[in-house]
Amino acid sequence: MSEAKAAIGVDGLQALIGALAGRGYTVLGPTVRDGAIVYDEIAGVADLPAGWTDRQNGGRYRLERRDDDALFGFAHGPQSWKRFLHPPVQTLWTARKNGAGLEITPPKTPSRKFAFIGARSCELHAIAIQDKVFLDGPFLDKAYAAGRRNTFIVAVNCGEAGGTCFCVSMKTGPKAESGFDLALTELLNGGGHSFLAEAGSEAGAELLGELPKRPATEDDIAAAKAVVERTAGRMGRSLQTDSIKQLLQDNPNHPRWEDAASRCLSCGNCTMVCPTCFCTTVDDHSDLTGSSATRVRKWDSCFTLDFSYIHGGAVRRSGSSRYRQWMTHKLASWYDQFGTSGCVGCGRCITWCPTGIDITEEAAAIRTAGTEESNGGT
Ligand code: SF4
Ligand code: SF4
Numbered sequence: 001m002s003e004a005k006a007a008i009g010v011d012g013l014q015a016l017i018g019a020l021a022g023r024g025y026t027v028l029g030p031t032v033r034d035g036a037i038v039y040d041e042i043a044g045v046a047d048l049p050a051g052w053t054d055r056q057n058g059g060r061y062r063l064e065r066r067d068d069d070a071l072f073g074f075a076h077g078p079q080s081w082k083r084f085l086h087p088p089v090q091t092l093w094t095a096r097k098n099g100a101g102l103e104i105t106p107p108k109t110p111s112r113k114f115a116f117i118g119a120r121s122c123e124l125h126a127i128a129i130q131d132k133v134f135l136d137g138p139f140l141d142k143a144y145a146a147g148r149r150n151t152f153i154v155a156v157n158c159g160e161a162g163g164t165c166f167c168v169s170m171k172t173g174p175k176a177e178s179g180f181d182l183a184l185t186e187l188l189n190g191g192g193h194s195f196l197a198e199a200g201s202e203a204g205a206e207l208l209g210e211l212p213k214r215p216a217t218e219d220d221i222a223a224a225k226a227v228v229e230r231t232a233g234r235m236g237r238s239l240q241t242d243s244i245k246q247l248l249q250d251n252p253n254h255p256r257w258e259d260a261a262s263r264c265l266s267c268g269n270c271t272m273v274c275p276t277c278f279c280t281t282v283d284d285h286s287d288l289t290g291s292s293a294t295r296v297r298k299w300d301s302c303f304t305l306d307f308s309y310i311h312g313g314a315v316r317r318s319g320s321s322r323y324r325q326w327m328t329h330k331l332a333s334w335y336d337q338f339g340t341s342g343c344v345g346c347g348r349c350i351t352w353c354p355t356g357i358d359i360t361e362e363a364a365a366i367r368t369a370g371t372e373e374s375n376g377g378t
Helices: 010-022 121-134 142-149 202-210 218-232 244-249 255-263 269-273 319-338 359-369
Strands: 005-009 025-033 036-041 052-057 060-065 089-098 101-105 113-119 152-156 182-189 192-199 280-286 292-299
Touching (some): 010 025, 010 192, 121 142, 121 319, 182 218, 192 202, 192 218, 244 319, 244 359, 255 359, 319 359
Parallel strands (some): 113 152
Antiparallel strands (some): 089 101, 089 292
16 A cells, blocks of 8 residues: 555545545535534535534533534544444335235345445444444345445544543544544644545555645654544543453343333433444335235334244343343343454443433443342342
């Protein structure tokens, strides 16, 4: 990769967005809508959240103005890139009566190519986790594979840690180390506004070669390092991960599960915003004449009663069993299933939980309170 590192200006970022659009990509990036930062189609730098930052805490999210024009001066909003690679609603097939038989039509494989602008390091780890689920398991998800194969990723190293972020303790950020085509670090100093750009693939190096740029200096590289070091030192939360799998699997009846359930609304928000949660259900619809039917796949949540319905009733009837299922899967049994944690420390489930239930606080409480034997559990 000849153009491994270079400095580009805001004009270079504009040229990057234009070059990706020119190559047929649907360019997606952060933009402000409805009081939040969301991912949507962007036509240029003017669509980015210039001068905005986010303040996040348990059950709380607000946008505030910054005192500079940073384009990526926030952590992230409720959405993740999951919604493009693993859409919330997807048609699996349609069927039409054809004489005495049925004609089944599979959905068209999506042909859109996505370019993600501004993916955070934790989000790259989340995409890698979903790759394991949809690409590396015994059953390949064709729609996911088609979208993923055509994705160009521009990562942006974090210059702001959200109040609920804990990527440092999950070893998933704040610097993007792999899984990107280009990585940018936004540099705002002395009235200047530039980006240290680093190629992570041949496609990224080729594109960087086309942009207006100058060679990266030692000062640019040191400034970029300082940005991620400062962010790493400002994490809003941390999670102690040593022996977490054993800790949770040894405590299925710990009294903390009931405590969490007394605050949990079973709304499923935490699973909807989580960039790694992948569970789905299927709905069948037929028209009024009974001549055609459609099967649709939709995101589902382990917090619903229906989710664990097996013949005769739901397996997880109590709120405590559902919260325990979600958190123990994320932090413990995910290792058995996929070889990694199911949590990348993005903090979305904490911010977007209406009652502010905090996965780091719940794990710490179980660790501090000791095993269920010492609490009288069975
Ligand atoms: S469990 Fe929470 S902190 Fe972890 S990846 Fe999911 S939303 Fe982010
Ligand atoms: S933990 Fe919070 S976000 Fe998740 S289901 Fe319970 S109330 Fe909803």
